Amino acid sequence: MVNRVFRTALLTVLSCGTACGIALAAQAQTTAPQTTAAATSAPADPVVARVNGEAIHRSDVTRMVSQLPPQVQQMPIEMIYPAVLDQLVSGKLVASAGYKDKLADTPEVKDEIKRAEERAVQRAYIQKEIKARITPKALDDAYQAYLKQNPPQEEVKAAHILVEKEDEAKAIIAELKKGGDFAKLAKEKSKDPVAAQQGGDLGYFTKDAMVEPFANAAFAMNKGDISKEPVKTQFGYHVIKVEDKRTQPQPGLDEVKPQLEQTLSKDIVTALVDELRAKATVETFQMDGSPMPKEEPKPADAAPKAEEPKKK
Known part of the structure; x- marks a missing residue:
């Protein structure tokens, strides 16, 4: 079963075409793991298999896993390693x-290699530009804009007590005025089972998180x-108790940094392509190669008629 999953995934990886190009390259800048001092001091990339004397390294396993579907990547490496290694061995064979049959020299393979190289160069160039353009100032400017927009x-x-009928709610309000315990009544009478277990507690919420009548009432209370x-x-029908009010704290830069980097990356790719297009000569043709x-030129707006002199 596992082998069948990996064979399907391998075919998907091998058939990935131009669709894996520019758009994914922008994302790679923010999702790719960063090189650290610990990584540079790690042991050399060990050989994990040999096929007719040709080595397969641990990095080949890691690369293969990174190209598999997310649900497979989440599996323990110990579980998927044998299947990954088996696929790498099969791929080498x-x-x-194919090399023995001199297929590497065919026009079809050379064309595919050229396209794969072009995609790799696209990704490398975009990652280089993203790294250069996401400066501390650009990130801080994006953060300040985020704070203004949010x-x-x-x-x-x-906390609330929810009942079906208005008379029930009025009776609960009357009982609370006599000193009744809100949390105890919520557990006994509320039709909201989740909140009732917490004594009616709904926690902190913003106004847009609740239905309008409830939100309007809660935010108007002290x-x-x-x-x-x-x-x-x-x-x-709700009986509401307001326990606290506060201003929601804004997130720090570190909390929203991944989101800002992703947005900046997309903007940078768009700007980069626009810049390259502005400097290039681009000719496009129909699918059959014809012009x-x-x-059709848009008709010019008719000249406005001269205003007639007003009659006195």
Whole structure:
């Protein structure tokens, strides 16, 4: 079963064409692991197999795993290693047979190698430009823009008791006014099973996280208030207790750095391609090689008529 999965995945990897090009190259800059001092001091890349004297290294295994589907990559390496190694051995045997038949010299293979080289150069160039252009200043500018676009929001920490009928809610409010315990009543009477287990506690939430009638009521209340009238929503009738209010803290740069780098990478690739196009001579043709039809010039807007003199 595992071998069949890897054979399918291997075919997918080997058939990856131009679609694996520019768009994925931008993503590689932010997802590729960075070289560290520990990595440079790691032992040499060991040989893990030999096929007719030709070595297969651990790095070949790592590269193969990185190209497999995410659900397979998440499996323990000890479990998938034998299948990966088996596929690498099979690949070496097939490639050796192809070289023996001098298929490397055929126009088809040379063309495919050229295209693979072109994709690799695309990725390398884009990664180089992304690395050069994501400067500390560019990252800080993006962070400041993010903070402006995502201002701190007010949050409320509230608890509620949900019942089906308005009279039930009014009876609970009356009981609370007499000193009833909110958490105890929530556990006994609330129709919201998840919140009821926590004494009705909903935690902190922003206004847009709740349905409008509930949010409007909760955010209009002060810390310590209990709703004086039931709040009706599509779920039933709520009795709300506001336990705290605060301003939501904004994330630090380190928290949003991966997201900012990904956005900057996409913007850089778009700008880079625009720059290259502006300097290039590009000719496009129809699928049969014939010239593209010329666009019909848009009719010029009719000249405005001279304004007639106003009658006195």
